[in-house]
Amino acid sequence: MILKKKGLKVTPQRLEIMRYLDKNRIHPSIDHIYTQLKMKNPSLSKTTVYNVIDDLSENGVIQVLTINKSEILCDFNNDPHHHFMCKECGSISDLEDRYNFDIIEQIRSEGFRVDEAFGYFRGLCISCNNKNEKKVD
Amino acid sequence: MILKKKGLKVTPQRLEIMRYLDKNRIHPSIDHIYTQLKMKNPSLSKTTVYNVIDDLSENGVIQVLTINKSEILCDFNNDPHHHFMCKECGSISDLEDRYNFDIIEQIRSEGFRVDEAFGYFRGLCISCNNKNEKKVD
DNA sequence: TTATATTTTGTAAATATTACAAGTAAGGTA
DNA sequence: TACCTTACTTGTAATATTTACAAAATATAA
Numbered sequence: 594m595i596l597k598k599k600g601l602k603v604t605p606q607r608l609e610i611m612r613y614l615d616k617n618r619i620h621p622s623i624d625h626i627y628t629q630l631k632m633k634n635p636s637l638s639k640t641t642v643y644n645v646i647d648d649l650s651e652n653g654v655i656q657v658l659t660i661n662k663s664e665i666l667c668d669f670n671n672d673p674h675h676h677f678m679c680k681e682c683g684s685i686s687d688l689e690d691r692y693n694f695d696i697i698e699q700i701r702s703e704g705f706r707v708d709e710a711f712g713y714f715r716g717l718c719i720s721c722n723n724k725n726e727k728k729v730d
Numbered sequence: 731m732i733l734k735k736k737g738l739k740v741t742p743q744r745l746e747i748m749r750y751l752d753k754n755r756i757h758p759s760i761d762h763i764y765t766q767l768k769m770k771n772p773s774l775s776k777t778t779v780y781n782v783i784d785d786l787s788e789n790g791v792i793q794v795l796t797i798n799k800s801e802i803l804c805d806f807n808n809d810p811h812h813h814f815m816c817k818e819c820g821s822i823s824d825l826e827d828r829y830n831f832d833i834i835e836q837i838r839s840e841g842f843r844v845d846e847a848f849g850y851f852r853g854l855c856i857s858c859n860n861k862n863e864k865k866v867d
Numbered sequence: 868t869t870a871t872a873t874t875t876t877g878t879a880a881a882t883a884t885t886a887c888a889a890g891t892a893a894g895g896t897a
Numbered sequence: 898t899a900c901c902t903t904a905c906t907t908g909t910a911a912t913a914t915t916t917a918c919a920a921a922a923t924a925t926a927a
Contacts, residue, residue, distance in 0.1 A: 601787040601904090602892085602893050602903090602904060603893075603894090603903065603908095604892075604893070604905065604906080605892095606905080606906070607905090609861040609876095622883095623883085623884085624882095624883085634764055635908090636907075636908065637906090638908065639884095639905055639907095639908095640884095640885085640906075640907065640908075640909095641905080641907070643884070643885080644884095644906075645906095646904075646907095648905095653796075657799070659796045659797065659798070659799045659850075660796065661796070662794070662796045662802050662885095662915090663882085663883080663915085664882090664883065665799050665883090665884095669801075670901090673835070677837065677842060679842075686884075687839060688833075689787075695849070696812070696849065700814065700825060700851060703850075703856065704856035704859060705814060705823075705851070705853055705854065705855060705856055705859060706853040706854040706859045706862075707814075707852075707853045708817070708852055708854075709850075709851065709853065710795075710849075710850070710851050710852075711847070711848075711849070711850040711851070712848070712849055712850075712915045713796075713832065713846075713847070713849075713850065714834070714837060714842070714844050714846065714847050714848070715845055715846040715847075715850040716842055716843040716844045716845040716846065717842065717845075718842060719840065719841035719845040720781050722841060722842060722843045722926090723800070723841070726845070737922085738873095738874095739872090739873060739874070739888095739924050740873065740924075740925090741873090741876070741923075741924070743874085744874090760914085760915085761913095762913085773875090773876075774875090774876090775875065775876045775877065776876095776877095777877075777915095777916085778875055778876070778879095778917070779878065780895080780914095780916080781874075781875080782875095785874095791881075799884095800884085800913085800914085801913085801914065801915095802914090802915095818897080830924070839924095840925095
């Protein structure tokens with residue numbers, strides 16, 4: 594059990610949020626998670642969602658993305674990978690990290706202690722980009 | 731004149747904000763810019779700072795960073811480069827882009843249209859990291 | 868100099884996040 | 898199992914950031 598390992602108590606709220614993030618790899622916002630889980634558990638508080646997301650991210654269970662300036666997004670995938678935000682449909686895509694963040698080693702060698710690394714890209718996703726090119730034709 | 735080229739009117743407020751960002755490469759927040767410039771120009775409105783930053787970033791004159799979830803930061807340096815945020819002193823360092831964002835070409839080849847690319851790193855800056863290591867000794 | 872579109876300003880509203888205190892529940896111990 | 902302690906959840910209120918809006922002011926072109 595991942596929560597016990599981290600010294601966190603196993604509560605229904607934490608389990609529900611983790612299950613939701615695991616099954617819905619759409620990088621949801623706090624409000625999105627809250628709205629979805631509130632339906633099954635009406636007593637859920639938004640403060641709880643904030644608390645759980647804080648606890649999980651501080652313990653390295655999940656990632657919190659700041660790719661969008663309006664709100665934070667949550668990612669259950671904790672392996673190093675980049676993110677792409679489509680300016681048209683708003684979707685967030687995971688990008689395989691083919692370069693394995695080589696630059697991190699470079700930064701470390703300069704004297705920094707690197708704890709977290711994020712690659713954020715914005716533009717048009719494959720689907721929206723295809724639609725756009727067809728319009729031009 | 732960079733503003734005219736972009737079809738933006740040349741106003742004292744825009745010039746002041748651009749000069750401030752040019753001379754103070756500290757990645758200031760909206761509130762920081764507002765507080766500093768308000769001293770010399772008491773009639774300055776925070777809405778104006780938001781408007782100007784929006785206009786400048788939409789026209790590619792400056793960059794807006796979302797490395798910090800609590801507020802946006804402004805960077806006059808528009809060349810591609812990464813950013814490092816120190817968790818101890820809060821400073822933001824520019825990082826030379828030695829790898830020249832090779833990954834952008836990779837992402838483009840997968841069918842995305844890439845307009846913006848950001849590399850964000852967090853940890854301890856060189857100065858804070860040195861202090862920390864001395865404590866351990 | 869004048870006309871027009873753009874920009875600035877201040878206030879108010881919307882939105883996201885945090886603080887806090889009281890109630891509740893998890894997990895260890897006997 | 899029952900109890901105890903600590904950690905967690907909840908709701909409300911407070912804070913902070915950002916946006917909306919309309920009136921006043923200004924930049925630029927004719």
